[in-house]
Amino acid sequence: EAGVAQSPRYKIIEKRQSVAFWCNPISGHATLYWYQQILGQGPKLLIQFQNNGVVDDSQLPKDRFSAERLKGVDSTLKIQPAKLEDSAVYLCASSSSQGASGYTFGSGTRLTVV
Amino acid sequence: AQTVTQSQPEMSVQEAETVTLSCTYDTSENNYYLFWYKQPPSRQMILVIRQEAYKQQNATENRFSVNFQKAAKSFSLKISDSQLGDTAMYFCAFMKRPGNYGQNFVFGPGTRLSVLP
16 A cells, blocks of 8 residues: 655745645545654654544644645645744654554655754 | 653664663553554654553564563563664654544654664
8 A cells, every 4th residue: 555645855944934745645544643753852743634624733833833634635734934943854644543553654844944 | 641751862782682672651541552663764654563551462573572561651662683774763652542532642752773783
């Protein structure tokens, strides 16, 4: 089966600019997650979708971050305007609705804000 | 809230030898799942092994095995016959229960493992 696809792989932007990341989960996986992984740390959940609805965005800085999952498949995560502290790897993951087998992760997008 | 602790930021092991990575967690839940993920330089998180808390038998996947001590809330990973390709960050993760929403899946801070030739 195809894995979780993410693009771009790398992105460098200046602070106050905007950026968007794209994720295509494994076919049939109802649940999609965006994680932020700061260098040297474990991933931290930003937002969780169940189909096309948000079920948890409590950790998402909503003043600058937004995400959507139209039609319950692909998802985009946007940052506007970016800050230096947003420099991180942004990982997308998906799971079947139960998730007991664990999550399948994409390769992530490394964002550098200068 | 659940927390996951990995007390070894970095470890190294000689090729073909055995290494054990430590993980402890804090929870009031009785039924949950534990995972070890590997993250090589390619950045992709790869599932190594999973353990269901209600199963007493320790999980094993080829060269990877766990020592699950539920009472002590400990979940260590043993890698036997270490290979150069095992060099990566290893993350311990906790899941409260399947299908639960919110901060259901919590990662530890990771252990950087280097396998030396």
